Amino acid sequence: MKTCVIIGAGGRGKDSYAPCIEKGNLMKIVGVVEPDRQKREQFQKRYNVEENMCFEDYKEFFAKGKLADAVIICTQDRMHTEPTLLAKECGYHILLEKPIAPTLKEVKLLEREFEDYGKIFMTGFVLRYTPFVKKLKEIIGSGEIGEIVTMSLNENEGFWHHAHSYVRGPWSNSRESSPLIVAKSSHDMDLMLYLIGSSCKYISSYGSNFYFKPENAPGPVPERCTDGCEYKDKCIYNSVKQYTEGKAEYFVHKFECGNKKEDIINALKHNPYGRCVYRCENDVCDHQVVCMEFESGVTAVFTVSAFSLENNRTIKLMGSRGEVGGCLETGEILVKRFSDMSERRIKIDHGTSKHAGGDAGLMEHFAYAVENADSIKEKVDRWMFESHKIAFAAERARVKNIRIKM
Numbered sequence: 335m336k337t338c339v340i341i342g343a344g345g346r347g348k349d350s351y352a353p354c355i356e357k358g359n360l361m362k363i364v365g366v367v368e369p370d371r372q373k374r375e376q377f378q379k380r381y382n383v384e385e386n387m388c389f390e391d392y393k394e395f396f397a398k399g400k401l402a403d404a405v406i407i408c409t410q411d412r413m414h415t416e417p418t419l420l421a422k423e424c425g426y427h428i429l430l431e432k433p434i435a436p437t438l439k440e441v442k443l444l445e446r447e448f449e450d451y452g453k454i455f456m457t458g459f460v461l462r463y464t465p466f467v468k469k470l471k472e473i474i475g476s477g478e479i480g481e482i483v484t485m486s487l488n489e490n491e492g493f494w495h496h497a498h499s500y501v502r503g504p505w506s507n508s509r510e511s512s513p514l515i516v517a518k519s520s521h522d523m524d525l526m527l528y529l530i531g532s533s534c535k536y537i538s539s540y541g542s543n544f545y546f547k548p549e550n551a552p553g554p555v556p557e558r559c560t561d562g563c564e565y566k567d568k569c570i571y572n573s574v575k576q577y578t579e580g581k582a583e584y585f586v587h588k589f590e591c592g593n594k595k596e597d598i599i600n601a602l603k604h605n606p607y608g609r610c611v612y613r614c615e616n617d618v619c620d621h622q623v624v625c626m627e628f629e630s631g632v633t634a635v636f637t638v639s640a641f642s643l644e645n646n647r648t649i650k651l652m653g654s655r656g657e658v659g660g661c662l663e664t665g666e667i668l669v670k671r672f673s674d675m676s677e678r679r680i681k682i683d684h685g686t687s688k689h690a691g692g693d694a695g696l697m698e699h700f701a702y703a704v705e706n707a708d709s710i711k712e713k714v715d716r717w718m719f720e721s722h723k724i725a726f727a728a729e730r731a732r733v734k735n736i737r738i739k740m
């Protein structure tokens with residue numbers, strides 16, 4: 335069985351990918367690199383990692399040379415390029431979390447560096463590996479809806495999810511992470527490329543941080559919801575309500591304080607998630623639209639928005655002989671055929687892994703690629719560079735208010 339090391343044992347490395355690898359018996363996890371002692375020790379115990387294969391920092395790990403077949407790099411956005419280049423020097427098969435880099439310059443650097451890499455190099459575009467998207471691809475490939483002419487994709491973030499990650503959380507400031515369209519929606523750019531199967535030619539984009547700023551506060555508000563805010567009962571973003579009884583309860587495990595209400599409230603007094611959403615100094619968009627024309631003549635519109643109740647993606651592809659669309663999270667697909675005016679409903683079961691089965695699907699694909707690397711011709715996933723370039727172009731088009739030729 336091939337071996338792998340997890341670099342960055344946080345939300346992705348420890349809580350998402352490692353369990354998928356173990357559950358699917360896909361690879362042997364032989365090492366962990368994580369500066370946070372508690373997380374590192376938890377990981378070591380859970381996966382029986384030898385003491386000499388636990389490291390605090392990736393530089394220390396890579397200095398030892400090649401200790402496994404593959405690395406899965408799950409550090410934060412601004413810490414992707416350096417460990418990836420070090421992994422290349424050692425000759426690892428690499429899975430690098432998306433976004434592969436926080437700037438266009440670094441994306442281009444990685445593209446150049448990996449031009450002739452003889453090992454697997456891919457990124458965490460989990461959506462491609464969901465049973466839902468695989469089914470869409472199969473329907474498109476079958477010709478049932480004819481040639482694709484246009485598509486729309488909506489990323490409905492959920493107001494509570496956006497507030498957690500993109501107002502209070504690590505992706506709220508584009509200088510510290512990357513713009514929303516890169517951090518969150520490079521996935522979607524990839525999905526559109528994948529389903530349309532053609533390169534993007536023109537792109538324009540509009541959007542802003544419309545709502546989460548001081549002038550939209552209901553009145554004078556304290557820095558934290560726990561500081562006696564007089565609007566706390568009516569505020570839908572009140573962190574105490576959100577994290578103890580609202581949808582953001584889902585994220586409480588990140589506080590590492592347990593599930594007791596008083597412990598959660600105590601954590602909110604100090605951590606970034608207790609801050610008032612109108613006073614977070616965030617700058618990333620809370621809504622953005624991207625319009626695209628592809629080389630094949632296909633057009634597409636993508637919308638990402640904080641302002642939805644649910645966190646899901648809805649998609650519709652319109653072809654010359656029919657339509658196909660649905661919701662990724664509910665797994666419902668509707669196919670309509672023009673020839674006999676028929677409608678066909680399909681319900682996808684995507685199991686229990688996160689991202690509608692995409693996390694498990696990605697790990698299965700990566701493990702398969704590592705196992706069969708010798709016979710795989712395209713070892714480096716070239717599309718990931720294009721998806722990222724589209725996301726950066728969309729951001730540039732938005733900021734400069736221009737139409738970009740890719």
Ligand SMILES: NC(=O)c1ccc[n+]([C@@H]2O[C@H](COP(=O)([O-])OP(=O)(O)OC[C@H]3O[C@@H](n4cnc5c(N)ncnc54)[C@H](O)[C@@H]3O)[C@@H](O)[C@H]2O)c1
Binds near residue numbers: 341342345413431
């Ligand atoms: N593919 C997806 O769908 C998806 C979803 C969410 C996040 N992400 C991306 O995954 C990445 C990780 O996100 P996360 O939510 O797991 O973040 P996280 O902050 O929970 O985890 C990152 C971990 O890296 C560790 N780290 C810091 N310095 C390190 C070093 N020098 N060496 C090794 N580890 C170090 C941190 O201590 C932390 O535990 C980000 O780039 C994020 O954008 C991808």
